[in-house]
Amino acid sequence: MIAFVIYKFIVCVIVFGLSLAVAAYSTWWERKLSALLQDRVGPNRAGPFGLLQPLADGGKMFFKEEIIPNVSNRFLFVLGPSLFMLTALMTGSVIPWGKSFTTDSGSTYSFQITDINIGVLYLFGVVSIGVYGIMIGGWASNNKYALLGAIRASSQMISYEVAMGISVIALIITSGGTLSLSEIVEQQDAGVANIVWQPLGFLIFFICALAETNRAPFDLPECESELVGGYHTEYSSMKLGLFLFAEYINMFISSAIMAAFYFGGYNFPWAHEFYQWIGLHDGSVWISIIGFGAFFTKICIFISVFMWVRWTLPRFRYDQLMHLGWKILLPLSLLNLAITVVVEYFRGNIHF
Amino acid sequence: MLTALLIGFPLLASLLVFFIKGNAARNLALGFSVIEFILSLVAFVMYKNDHSCCQLRFDHAWVQSLGIHFSVGLDGISLLLVLLTTFLVPLIILSSYKNEYANPSSFYGLILLMQMALVGVFVANDGFLFYVFWELALIPIYFICLLWGGDHRASITFKFFIYTFFGSLFMLVGLIYVYNHTNADGLKSWAFQDLYNAGKSLTENQQSVVFWLIFIAFAVKMPIFPFHTWQPDTYVNAPTQGTMLLSGIMLKMGTFGVMKWLLPIVPLGLAQWGNTVMCLSVIGVVYASCIAIVQKDYKRLIAYSSIAHVGLISAGIFSATQQGLQGAVMQMLAHGVNVVGLFLIADILIRHTGTRHLDKLGGIRGMNGNFAVLFLIILLGSVALPLTNGFIGEFLLINGIYQYGAWFGAFAGLSVILGAVYMLRSYQSIMLGDRKDNNVVFGPLASTDKAILIIICGVIIAFGVYPKPLNDLAEEGVKLLLTNIK
């Protein structure tokens, strides 16, 4: 029992630490990748290849002067970024990071903070609360740009949640009707990854994920040409840092979810053959770690794709954004759902 | 079938009249009403005065499941009242020939509709049907008063309507209450016999409640003393024909209702409350007479006299004696005829002189002797001089009331004296004395007016001298009624 608690505690710490670290290094990679895509060099002064840049940025954030607008609601002003960060971190808790392993004493540990049977819903729940951080922050700033940014952010997030949810329903049907993330990943172990059955669903999910994380080309909430800094115009110092950080954490988590949902999570092609080849038996902790490595690689690829998209595509106009969300993605996702039902019926996975 | 025809014919006639334009309407209406009178005479002839109820019956189920029937028939009393109605309506229509009414087709149509409803009230043998006709009678008169009435017609007609409607809703409740206790072969029934039986089966307390529920409607309609306040104003403000209808016939609806739909249903209620009602009636008689004495407006005077008369009639009815009831019936007929005459006179006065104010009138006898004679006959009829039609009724009434209670009789007798006082005083003031400035010329009467007055005077004298046919009918009807009450 105690061991279990300690283990869970450690996993928690690792996941949160990982989230933060990945977020931090995402900023570095963002800059590096954007430089690469634009024939530049990118950060290269702090440490080799500029690897210490995130630390420097963080330090700078901490030591910047903290400015809280006079007429704003102080409490809410502080609450906004904290909430945003909190919800961003909370999403990580249901993601299965690796195969569960068995110790010699026979007890099984999973590479996951908690495996609740309605993990998908949990994700949606937490994501839907995430809006509050932005809205409260934007509103409490008492700045019209911030307010407009916040309103844009929230309406955008709410709009795209719909299509996202429906595409996930299709996914759930494909993966045998479970809402548990670990089971969704597990059932891709034996067969093929869900992307094969859900290409359209993935596309929709991906686009929605971009919108949900306020990433380009859907970064209207913070589009500097119109709204100065968007919802965090009035923020400075570490509170601004929290917003930026949380955004990268969101990106990390949504990449992880995409990898888990559509690309088999910690599974990879011919994994079993590979494990046999190097002589690992089921339940070994190394399998978990290798799986985690595979998973992490996928995540990194997705993060890179996120960035790649950002530095390629121009920003949408607001009406185009809504048009895309409601008039294209929503019908498409419904279509996808319908197709999925038909396909799964013929595959024999669902019965009426 | 004939009885149903008596109802149906005026209805059809009125519908027809509604769509006739101009003065043809009134001629047509007159013609129809005369035909209706002839029809009723036919009924009178066909009626066998043999103490059997409900001759010339017509019965057809209306709402089967609720025991509502379209059931009509005649007994002595209703036949008399039907005759009165059909007799008066042509006269009333004729009396309007001198008045130009806007939209005449509606006016005469409504009068005929009114006739239909009144006949319906008198011949209905089904409680529900009775109530429907009772309410239905209200609508045409409401419109007649409202559309062609005097200056304050809107508010006064309103008062009239609300009063009577109010009362009749109570009656409905009372009747439904009794109806709920009926049992005709396991079903509920609205037939009056069933209602009588059901009413008698109620306990005394229940009967008193029902008594008051139903009585209020009739009391308002008649009107009896505390419920009378709508009446003088309405009489004064209604057009003359409306007033004639109201006083000549509608008033009888109330008294008739008491006879046919109250007394037989709740004999115990009568026993308990009869005294009270008698008191009220007698108070009404004296009170109205006293007020009539001081009236300056002739029409208003007649209105109060009408209250006094009806008080007497109701006292007679509630005495529940053969004489009292028979007198009431006779007096109803006489009063109906007389009061129409009186109102016509009021109308003639205003047409010729422009006023009804007693102080401003005088010396008309000198200008138009015929008129004075006719007026006098009618007036004497209404003060119940022997050999006029009023006498027999009033005599029987006072007799009946005296049988019920000597004091009541005494006060009722007082009414005769008081009646003579105000009537003669009005005659004196109008016909005798000096001429007043404003009525320099009182030309000859219009032929129609003259005709009506002559007819009325004829009737007054004829039935004063030879009341037997009517009296026989009334006697048999009342006997029948008394068997139901006991």
Add this chain to the structure above:
Amino acid sequence: MINGISINYYLLLSTVLFIIGAIGVMARRNSIIIFMCIELMLNAVNLLLVAFSTLHHDASGQVFVFFIMAVAAAEVAVGLAILSMIYRNVKSIDTNLLSNLKN
């Protein structure tokens, strides 16, 4: 999980919440807050239904809650649309200003 708690406590709790909501509806002027108080009332009902559902070991109570949620969402959508329309017209949503209809 819930062993040992009487249903009466849940009854009490949701009643209190319900009444707080009702008082809010009656006592506040701001339309939005009135609206929120109605939501609070509905949630009190939801809580009660779930408690009873657990008591009876019957899922239909929980299913009913779904319908309440759907209806609440629909009502809010319509209500806020009306509110924003009112706001467009009068630039205020105090129920006070909404007294063009005489009482």
Add this chain to the structure above:
Amino acid sequence: MKGLLIISGLGVLAMLAEIFKFKKLLLPIVLLGIVVAYALNFMEWTHDYSISYFTNMIAFDRMGIAFSGIILATAFFWFILANDYFEEDSNVVDHFALVLFALVGALMLTAFTNMTTLFLGIEIMSIPLYVLAASQKKDIRSNEAGFKYLIMGSFASGFLLFGIALIYGASGSFDLAQITSYITTHASGMPMFFYVGVIMILVAMCFKVSAAPFHFWAPDVYEGSPTLITALMSTVVKTAAFAAIMRLFLVGFSGVSEVWTGVLAGIIALSLIIANFSAAMQTNVKRMLAYSSISHAAFMLMVVLANIRNNISVDAILYYSLAYSIGSIAAFGVVYNVTKNGNENLNAFNGLAKRNPGMALCMTIAMLSLAGIPVTSGFFAKYFVFTTMIGTSHKWLLILAVITSAVGAYYYLKVIIAMYFKKLDTPEPVQIERSNMMVITLTSVIVIAIGIVPGIIAEIFRF
């Protein structure tokens, strides 16, 4: 049931009209659809007493079908009446769809057998009406009416739900039949909160039919809403709500009548007094009709109060609904056309008899019917109610009803007086569409016709 499905289908179809450009055809299609729904509804009449659908969620028994019939008939007339109303509005399609959806809810209320369907029915009926009440976007009064209606409606829903929850808590089921059997089997040992639940449902339903003291929203809403929507509210909605109350209290909670009759009697008494006396003081016609509808609600509630479930009582409420609905349609049809210029005061009717004698006559008939004067159908409606009530222990209510009816006659007659006796300086005839005139005439004729032969309703809806 088929009727319900057809009406839902029509609602969806209406929404497609904009896209596929058959707006002009929409009204005929809807009318036809209603007729078909009507017919199909009555096809089920031949079946046994109750056919239930979807595991006892909804059952169109004869009572349900009869009430649906009234609702559909009223809706039919309403749609014809609304012809030009739809034409002048830019959101025609949405209006059609919303009204049809409201009808779906109303039909559900006539036939629910489960608390879920009751609740959903009420909401499906109400939500479109909230919108419709507020549909005059530029008119702040309309907006306000919509919002008030919404707030009060949701507030009432809260009570309804709390009641349902409590009853569920006691009986463990949402099914009406099971609740009824629970009442009979647990006659003595029911927890107290079950009764509270019943009372709360009663209160909520009284909110919905706007019985005093839960009526305060009604005049405002009726006044502010577009006239035709008010007509819809006071006919279809009322009828449906009464069908629901009837089923709930005469079928479901009949066994605990000792709990709710007292409360109901109080509500009725208050409604009668407040409604009639307030109505008498109104100068706005729509407001007056609102109060009048409250008093009619009280009358219909009396039948429920009598708590006698037999042919007579069902007939009574059925007949009352029909008479009231048809009469109201006639009245509102006239009011709608007369108040088109924006003047909703009583003086808008001045001299109508001169200007439009036909319309004045119809209005007269409608008013007489609402006042309950023979031989209009309103009279028989009242008569049936009295008959039902007289056998109960609440006779005092009857007396009150009689007194207040007389007051009622007063304000209905005010309209008639205005039409016939008040002068108008510029007597210009009110423009009225042929179709509107047709509806008004037809409904007036029906009012008279079913007044002359009231038995026909009982004969048609023989139970």
Add this chain to the structure above:
Amino acid sequence: MLGYTITQWLFGILSFLAIMFALMVVFSRNPVNSVLYLVMTFFCIAGHYLLLNAQFLAVVHIVVYAGAIMVLFLFVIMLMDLNQDSEPQRTMVTKIIAGVAGGLMLFVLVGSLKGTEQLNLSSYGSSQIGTVKNLGKVLFSEFLFPFEIASVLLLAAMVGAIMIGKKDIK
């Protein structure tokens, strides 16, 4: 702890918080604060759902109420810029009446609970009713008709909201 089980502690704390926040919703001057308190209340209620073994409902509750409905509220408040506490207060009388009415209702309702026998909730046998699978089964068998007809409700609400929300082109 003090003779209470953890469940009882949780229940107590959650209840206390729920009522506290609910009161704050009513008494808070600023609508935005009200919204946030209401969200907190919803979280407490969701906590109760978890206690009652209705996990699925708890999450749906959060998604629907906190995630959608309340965001909508916040949205509208922000759009209308109701930052100022400009709300005119109701008269004291109205407030008192509201309070008294509410108190009476509370009194009656609580009074009605008095006679009720103490029924203890137990998770035995109820742990599976709140699962998605079970709820889905019930929803799509017994409650199929309401489920289907709820689509009409949502459709109507959608049409209505759009009709009201959109600007007239005229």
Add this chain to the structure above:
Amino acid sequence: MQLTNRSKVVSNKVQSGMESMYLPAILKGMMITASHIFKRRPTIRYPEQTRKLSAVYRGLHVLKRDEKGAERCTACGLCALACPAEAITMENAERQKGEESLYREEKYAKVYEINMLRCIFCGLCEEACPKEAIFLTDRIVDTEYEREDFIYGKDKLVEKIDKRIDVSKRQTLEVAEFKKIPGIKHNAVWEGNRIDRKIN
């Protein structure tokens, strides 16, 4: 009227199904950006690497001394006049006895300041100078923290006596010859809006 032939006619043609899906276009765009990863970076990592400057690079100014070490500038003000950015100010003074070795002629610039924030390094001052006193060099203006520090006085502009700056590359023969032409104000031959440099 067509001014240039660079104008393009914008078409409003309806997109084909494939085009309206945008996906191929998006992928194409992404491929373009991705291809840039493998392109050579043009970045010069100053200060480790520096760019090669051309001989005529116009950098920081220098006030030259003559062969004997005396300042050439006589504060005639032509440079300030020529300066389009009005970056140059000066104050003259008369040479005192005993200062012959410091200043070449009787008048000299007591104060000579160039505001480097204003200067656009056009080199007109250099061209204007009749005394061969001011030249632009290939040195770069240092960064400073304060604005005042960018106003370079004589202390920074005049070349150090022991650290002479070679401006021979700028003093091309051509220029020198040009300036020696008598009778021509070498800096002010304006024709229209262009300086005619080609005398020969």
